[in-house]
Amino acid sequence: MHSLRTLPLLATLTQFLSATAEPTIQIQHQQHHGRRSAHLAEDNDDTPLPVVIWHGLGDTYTAEGIQQVGQLIEEANPGTFVYFIRLDNTATNDRRATFYGNVTEQIAKVCEDLAAHPILSTAPAIDAVGFSQGGQFLRGYVERCNTPPVRNLVTFGSQHNGILDYRACTTTDWLCRGAMALLHGNTWTSFVQSRLVPAQYFRDPADLDSYLEYSNFLADINNERAVKNETYARNVAALENLVLYIFEDDTTVIPKETGWFEDVDGDETTPLRARKLYKEDWIGLRALDRKGGLKFKTTPGEHMQLSDKTLAEAFKEFFGPYKTSSSREPDVAGEL
Numbered sequence: 545m546h547s548l549r550t551l552p553l554l555a556t557l558t559q560f561l562s563a564t565a566e567p568t569i570q571i572q573h574q575q576h577h578g579r580r581s582a583h584l585a586e587d588n589d590d591t592p593l594p595v596v597i598w599h600g601l602g603d604t605y606t607a608e609g610i611q612q613v614g615q616l617i618e619e620a621n622p623g624t625f626v627y628f629i630r631l632d633n634t635a636t637n638d639r640r641a642t643f644y645g646n647v648t649e650q651i652a653k654v655c656e657d658l659a660a661h662p663i664l665s666t667a668p669a670i671d672a673v674g675f676s677q678g679g680q681f682l683r684g685y686v687e688r689c690n691t692p693p694v695r696n697l698v699t700f701g702s703q704h705n706g707i708l709d710y711r712a713c714t715t716t717d718w719l720c721r722g723a724m725a726l727l728h729g730n731t732w733t734s735f736v737q738s739r740l741v742p743a744q745y746f747r748d749p750a751d752l753d754s755y756l757e758y759s760n761f762l763a764d765i766n767n768e769r770a771v772k773n774e775t776y777a778r779n780v781a782a783l784e785n786l787v788l789y790i791f792e793d794d795t796t797v798i799p800k801e802t803g804w805f806e807d808v809d810g811d812e813t814t815p816l817r818a819r820k821l822y823k824e825d826w827i828g829l830r831a832l833d834r835k836g837g838l839k840f841k842t843t844p845g846e847h848m849q850l851s852d853k854t855l856a857e858a859f860k861e862f863f864g865p866y867k868t869s870s871s872r873e874p875d876v877a878g879e880l
């Protein structure tokens with residue numbers, strides 16, 4: 545079923561890459577079949593919505609893997625304008641900003657960039673794909689700004705319910721290792737909360753008090769504090785689809801079920817639909833689910849090991865012209 549197991553050469557290459565490079569996106573290529581062109585003719589008479597991509601920790605908007613994702617989007621829906629979200633125009637600083645910075649300020653900057661962009665700001669809506677932390681940051685964009693509005697948001701291996709640990713660094717990646725040392729040292733100090741990106745979505749269900757008091761980002765966008773922001777819930781509920789992919793064999797993000805908003809406390813896992821966050825609809829997920837727009841998906845492999853087949857399927861189903869939007873059947877396979 546998937547390329548990782550059937551192509552030993554690629555698997556070896558992938559292991560080699562993950563042992564020597566940053567934990568960035570890796571795409572397994574497969575042969576294309578002639579299917580696509582036939583498909584195209586039906587919905588080709590309208591311009592596809594622009595797509596924005598937000599990359600993950602340790603990655604840059606110029607990285608080859610992310611640029612390839614852009615190509616796959618364009619192949620799935622020719623004519624798509626693709627924008628690569630960046631916090632700085634230089635690759636080094638953009639990568640650095642995945643580790644260090646105040647996420648509230650980072651999202652505010654992205655809001656300004658998108659709202660001022662000549663193409664994005666004039667589109668009726670945009671689609672969005674977020675990899676790893678880029679996924680929850682795009683959700684932050686939807687909740688806090690959403691100008692231009694997002695139609696479909698697809699996230700891969702994101703940390704929507706926070707992390708307990710992030711095993712992301714290679715032995716020689718000092719930027720990454722420095723960040724992780726900080727994460728485990730002084731997570732809740734305002735020094736760390738205002739500067740270390742992963743600390744701003746750190747969440748330990750065994751110590752929710754500290755989290756609720758000090759979390760600079762996640763506790764806010766998940767509306768977990770006493771005072772809820774209704775705009776957040778309204779904006780999420782206004783999405784057409786929120787598509788949540790987790791990686792089956794993810795050992796980098798602890799716990800991986802965070803990608804489905806599950807609450808993992810020791811041996812106890814509470815699926816989203818059994819949580820208060822959902823039942824009291826703090827952020828609009830229940831409303832979205834009731835109209836069939838909340839999708840739980842898995843994809844084989846370790847964190848960020850994506851096949852171009854998975855990506856192409858997602859892009860064909862959820863991106864494209866405004867009117868020919870995606871399926872709306874409720875997805876119940878994932879949970880409960």
Ligand SMILES: *[C@@H]1O[C@H](CO)[C@@H](O)[C@H](O)[C@H]1NC(C)=O
Pocket residue numbers: 687688689773774775776
């Ligand atoms: C809720 O969020 C919106 C969007 O970020 C913001 O403009 C508004 O001030 C917030 N409301 C409250 C009560 O904090």
Ligand SMILES: *[C@@H]1O[C@H](CO)[C@@H](O)[C@H](O)[C@H]1NC(C)=O
Pocket residue numbers: 646647648649734737738760
């Ligand atoms: C992060 O930035 C926002 C906006 O400037 C600010 O209100 C907040 O206090 C900062 N967070 C921390 C922990 O300093």
